[in-house]
Amino acid sequence: MLNRSTSDTVVKPPCGLTIRNVSKRYANGVQALQNVSLDIPPGMYGLLGPNGAGKSTLMRTLATLQEPDSGQLLLGDIDVVQQKEAVRQTLGYLPQEFGVYPKASAQELLDYFAVLKGITDRTVRRETTEALLRQTNLWDKRKQNLGGYSGGMKQRFGVAVALLGNPRLLIVDEPTAGLDPAERVRFLNLLSELGENSVVILSTHIVADVAELCTNMAIINQGRILLEAQPLAAVAALQGQIWRKLTDKHALPALAQEHRIISAKLLSGRTLVHVHSPARPAPGFEPVEPDLEDVYFSALTGCLGPASRQLKAEEVAL
Structure with a gap:
């Protein structure tokens, strides 16, 4: 993770995520989640399932972008539904698709996001953005416009943005879809470094991603949890x-x-x-x-x- 000396964020001990009986039905009648219950410890956690299984619905709910119809979600002692701002202060979220300003450089845009994240001290912000660009192997391309980045480079930039503020919960949704093999390896190597002090949820339909990265996982389909396990077990x-x-x-x-x-x-x-x-x-x-x-x-x-x-x-x- 990012060196804590580069941020004024107070280091908090890692905490787990508890999900109990969460359900969500959309206005069109689709039952996206049905009584989902999971215990997610700190570290890399894989949420594996086919397209349309309910993975993105659960990720968006955890990211406070929508509310469940019923159930409870706790990040440590924080109620995800009732304390959205507290969650957002300690959340990193890399959605399946995200936009960038193509004419902005990685350094400029990451600095802008750091301000939005509340890192107002210029020196701390400069140290933080440099550390993140180096961690994501983008430092040498920091002045290049994002419009010229490859798909994998954009994904790594998205991780840099998600890591601002040293999040206790990091969500990455289908991160390797569309990446070529070399970019996929670089991206997975980056993710493997991030689970030491946070809950990192990898939502994917690619079995190999979970096999290579995650110490715990769940398989979901049609909004239901079919299996919760340690992959090796x-x-x-x-x-x-x-x-x-x-x-x-x-x-x-x-x-x-x-x-x-x-x-x-x-x-x-x-x-x-x-x-x-x-x-x-x-x-x-x-x-x-x-x-x-x-x-x-x-x-x-x-x-x-x-x-x-x-x-x-x-x-x-x-």
Whole structure:
């Protein structure tokens, strides 16, 4: 995180986020969240789900941009719904899409945002913006207009803005969508440094982002939490239960009637299916080491029941 000597913000101990029975229905009738409950500790936390699962609705609610219909959200001892200004003072938010002034330089615009954040002392502000631009690897491009930045550079600038004021809660919503592989690696390396003193929520539909970064996660779909787990524990709990078979596409319907197929993808012109089963499903299937993608698809297809919802590292042999 940013060196605390460059800011006049008082350092507060890290605190967790508690979400209890949060629901949200939009005016068009869409039930975006249904009794969502989560306990999010300090550190990197992944919120994983397909597009339209309710991730952005939950992020916008946590960012005080909208209110839930019911439920409670607490950041430490701060009530997110009732104490919006207190939350905003300690919040960093990088939405899925955000605008920049294309003719402004990164240094100019970050300085402007720092003023809005309440960093009024010019010396402190200069030290703060320099530290953030260096942390996000933008210092050498600080005088370049933002209109000439690549997608990844703009995302890193968004993180610099989100980090102003040393937030206790940092929300990043679908941050790697659209980034090329090199920019994605640089961006993930940056995010990995940010979870020491804050709650950092990574909302994404990209399984690899959560696998690489997060020590805790939840899987959400259709506004409901399907699984809350530590990624390593969730993967270990599937040992011996994932099987694969290379088949032809026309055989999929028959296989789907006989087995719990969790995923299917093309491989060398044929279809590779993964099946969830406690025992070998049938001749022709071979066991495969599970990964977080298997956990994700098992949850989405209903293979992980309520008894599997809370998985702790100490419950399995890692």
